[in-house]
Amino acid sequence: MKNALAERVANTVRNIPDFPKPGIQFKDITPVLQDGSLFRSITHYFAERVVDREITKIVGIESRGFIFGAALAHELGIGLTLIRKPNKLPFEKIGVDYELEYGTDRVEMHADGVGNGERVLLIDDLLATGGTAAAACDLLNQAGAEIVEVAFLIELGFLEGRNKLEGQHVHSLWNIE
Numbered sequence: 001m002k003n004a005l006a007e008r009v010a011n012t013v014r015n016i017p018d019f020p021k022p023g024i025q026f027k028d029i030t031p032v033l034q035d036g037s038l039f040r041s042i043t044h045y046f047a048e049r050v051v052d053r054e055i056t057k058i059v060g061i062e063s064r065g066f067i068f069g070a071a072l073a074h075e076l077g078i079g080l081t082l083i084r085k086p087n088k089l090p091f092e093k094i095g096v097d098y099e100l101e102y103g104t105d106r107v108e109m110h111a112d113g114v115g116n117g118e119r120v121l122l123i124d125d126l127l128a129t130g131g132t133a134a135a136a137c138d139l140l141n142q143a144g145a146e147i148v149e150v151a152f153l154i155e156l157g158f159l160e161g162r163n164k165l166e167g168q169h170v171h172s173l174w175n176i177e
Helices: 004-012 030-034 036-050 064-076 131-142 161-165
Strands: 014-017 025-028 057-061 079-083 093-100 103-110 119-127 146-156 170-176
Touching: 004 030, 004 036, 004 170, 030 036, 036 064, 036 119, 036 146, 036 170, 057 064, 057 131, 064 079, 064 119, 079 103, 093 131, 103 131, 119 131, 119 161, 131 146, 131 161, 146 161
Parallel strands: 057 079, 057 119, 119 146, 146 170
Antiparallel strands: 014 025, 093 103
16 A cells, blocks of 8 residues: 555445446445545645646546546646546537447547647546546547646556556556556
């Protein structure tokens, strides 16, 4: 365990076996969010990591990345952009299709979500196989953003999702090997 905060997260996350399907051990972060002190500590932790890195925008991945992204954007006093699944955004959007184990999916953001050259931190709650995060990075690159860091509360290291984020600076608070 990296530090006391990662240990607090590990002790608070609820494991739900066989959700959403048999064989999956779902990491339920709702107890983390319900603990105001812990949620605040996590927000401060991520903010302190990047406060001097000239981040201009936080980008959160649907949907739990919105929670951590909004808190972090508030803490840093900067804007938040949302990356969503298809057909959820009402304004002009750009998107990227990506491969799943069986089929394809898509992520989208508003066309004006990030500006060319903007320095962004991409955040989500969990890094598993890395497909969605990699697609989000592709989308941000397409928009001309500079991705300073890709951050996660939890990383399932044994799934090697980090490998799909080659070339990115990836950080996770709690890495489960």
